[in-house]
Amino acid sequence: MDVNTTGGPVRGTTTGTVTAFRGIPYATAKRFQPPSPHPRWTETKDASNPGPAAPQLRSRLAHVMGEHEANWAEDGCLNLNVWTTGVDAGKPVLFWIHGGGFSSGSGGWDWYDGGLLAANHDIVVVTINYRLGPFGYLGADNLGAQDQQAALEWVHENIAAFGGDPGQITVGGQSAGAYSSLYLAIDPATKPLIRRIVLESGPWGLPPMDPDVAERTAKAFFEHVDRDAPAEQILQATTTLPGNAPGAPAFYPVLGGPGYPKAWPDADLSDLDVLIGFTKDEAAAFPGLQGMFEASVRTIAEASATAFTYRFDRTGPLGAPHCVELPYLFGTFDAFAASPMLDPDKPRTTDFGDAVAQFTRTGDPGWPKAPEFRYFV
Template identity: 45%
Template structure:
């Protein structure tokens, strides 16, 4: 249960039939600095518990996924590996979502022990919010969290063989902001050679990267709210200033965070211009944005004309807030699902198909009968984690069919292993 990394040996712990190596540092970074290699350590490093999460406020999606309380620290660049016996296994690297503001690869929700049957599973922490995505001249150029992800993928390339993984057969998967990050790396070409396949789960591709000017405006607001040197300010003060910017700049109920990907350099303006040399499995859930709006009294109180104006502020396109017997919160959810998830996914699929790289498509339709339907994040419990880890997630309404767990994991595993999720390329599989 000892694996040798480029920085030194690590000792894992049994986790069912596999060995878990948790909290392995893959890089180090000072505040607002680029990630750099981890210094070598002496002796065998204990890898029995996840590393701290990046500093963050409570998740906006607590009401659908549930709350989590884990240690947080700026020194957060670690990853977790679940390794089955033997060697030469395909590798799945998972990048968590959370709107570039919350989440952690070390959460029990993303545990890889059950999925790691014939696969090596890796989950990653990266910097979030103002610490990961601030752009302010003299402080940060932005996209530090994306640089962290690149460093993690480079670590996998250089180290995963020691855990029984095949560095030539790596698939990277991401959900929500994690999928958006992967799309940016694909479109920008900076991850070339680091993975051969990608799984894009609920990519918010309708949320364009911020322009440098917009990002720098939010950066100036952050520094004004902070009122002190950002390099020396307490983390809690940075998070408080981040929250003040979010409250002061967002359109009502906007799902777009104030600190996210910034176009330029690492990130192209058009994320849907993905290259055609990486095999892609991609899809959405049926009711994506219900996670943000269903049952929200602020959305329910909005008139159709207000919804149209709000959509125009979010996406530059007012859409059509036609009632059709729906409540205002459901209209808002449907509009955002179309603008942010469904239509951009269709455009990306057409682009890939036209380039000769048709993706495998899916839609997650399973609905437990609760208020959120088949909402954003609903597929996650069927990919990673255990029944116990997801037991209290409100979006599941107390149920998680084992049949569907097997179906989804069979598809994901087949794609990671040999590029075959179980249905023809260019067609859509509905999970229900």
């Protein structure tokens, strides 16, 4: 299947009822510069393979999720992926932002393959890449957040060509992706593009970085490495920085920078439709930090127009740790075959993904509104 986008034509790969378009450039950017529209191409671009991930070191969650080869490149990492069952109708859209502590991950990994969600629920699924670590969150420019905004704007402009309804975009994510999703929904620049939000295990107890701290961190960082150094050296220099608050990554969004005009407790959440929750044993991945993910779930739900809350209790060898719900969301159990967090004897049910997809379609995941919790056991 071929689709024309504002950047140029792309050709996807069809499997069964779903066509996947992978590695579509949505923007381009020079190092430490904001994203700009990708130059237009005229020949049909092969979109059968994921684009490169953003530069990154080994994930600090590998002991929970398992290892994944990053296949990263600094050039061309601003790309996204689309799964659709056809271009003939205005389908609801799930715009998904991967987690990874603002320092690792990729929307192009098989962990986040949106094919099953698209096939089972006739929605369009989009996953994105954005700049990470020092390339995305060094100083107050919040370049990674600007990338996310550029991707959302690209989807709003182009998703109708893939069968999606630009007026029915649900933005969601897990961990850092949930954090990003909430801030996209309260930033006046992007709020009008979003219908609903899905917030899985966001680190709500971590406020955006203070701009003075960000300035000091950037100054200290460039005492260890030159701005023009190879990407590998810049990544390695992150290991020399002193630690931030417990559980905080070295680089993450800065208050007052693009995308973060105010901290969420100071923002008006009263017109948001939200599905929000956490896992029973978040602290199995981050010892002592269960409260960072759990404590504010009720606060956000109470401040929202309509909210549905859940706790994911389905356990494996590590209990129900941070990230455990992801294969149950996407149905990508084979991709997580080497993950220490999954019990291979547990039923491979997609009830959690069904609920998220139903919320994307209708605004109702199928259980009573908050303050009642839905427990996935």
